[in-house]
Amino acid sequence: MGGSGSGRRMRWDTKDAAESQHRIDIRWLKKNNYLRPGISGTLSWSRGDEQTGWIRYTMEHDRMNLRYRYRRSGEEWQDIEQSVYFDHTPCNYGGSRKWFLCPHCHKRIAVIYGAGKYFLCRHCYDLTYSSQQENPADRLIRKARKIRKDLGGDDSLTDAFPEKPKHMHWKTYWRLRDEATHAENAGWLWIAEKFGIHF
Ligand SMILES: [Zn+2]
Known part of the structure; x- marks a missing residue:
């Protein structure tokens, strides 16, 4: 465990539009013990045998730093660095639960989606609807x-x-x-x- 430099595969399926995106679930990170400050590594997504994307990350006490490359169709690759900050809520049985704060709307969320250039919450990307239906x-x-x-x-x-x-x-x-x-x-x-x- 530790994940430094090692490839960690996040599962995703195609239930709905949101599920078919590159997503990071903070509960998954917690379960796999990746939320500890100082941890760094790679997260990747794949469908079948095909890798559809990957990012590098480092964990800090108050944020997750993401580094990845992004390309809009027909354009050059860009290096993107993004910090996603955490928020905490107390648990009934003591301790606290960690959440992401959406970098755009600052809502407290469990999952961020890399549906475009940045990782944001599903509301900001409006992923409840398939983007193919209509602009x-x-x-x-x-x-x-x-x-x-x-x-x-x-x-x-x-x-x-x-x-x-x-x-x-x-x-x-x-x-x-x-x-x-x-x-x-x-x-x-x-x-x-x-x-x-x-x-
Ligand atoms: Zn948002």
Whole structure:
């Protein structure tokens, strides 16, 4: 054990779009004792006999540092270095549980996905839908526009977010507002990813 320089294979299957991505599950790392500070090694993914990707990592007390190469189709390979920070929550029976903090939205999550240039949470990559169905950015931004219109506002995303309609519960309003904001952010993220804009 220790994993220094040794190839560690992470399993993945093709249940849904999220599963078919390069993912890092913090529970898997914990189970295999890879979360200890000072550990370094390689994680790789494969389908059948074919290796589909690999990264190098080092563990620190408060983060996991990732190093890998990434290439957008038709472009040169880029060296990427990314740090994914940890968060802790207390366990009922003492001790604490470690989580990843999504580098983009800072949500506490167990799994990060290398669906594009960076490893982010599934919400940021919107992996619940297959990206083949439709350009996710279009769908996300259409969703955000629809919520704005349903709330009686203009569908322009540059306008201020519509006020709460009189008849609506605050709870419903905030939920819709959260959904719209989330869809909008995720949509822009896809666009940024597509055109190589850094965030
Ligand atoms: Zn996220």
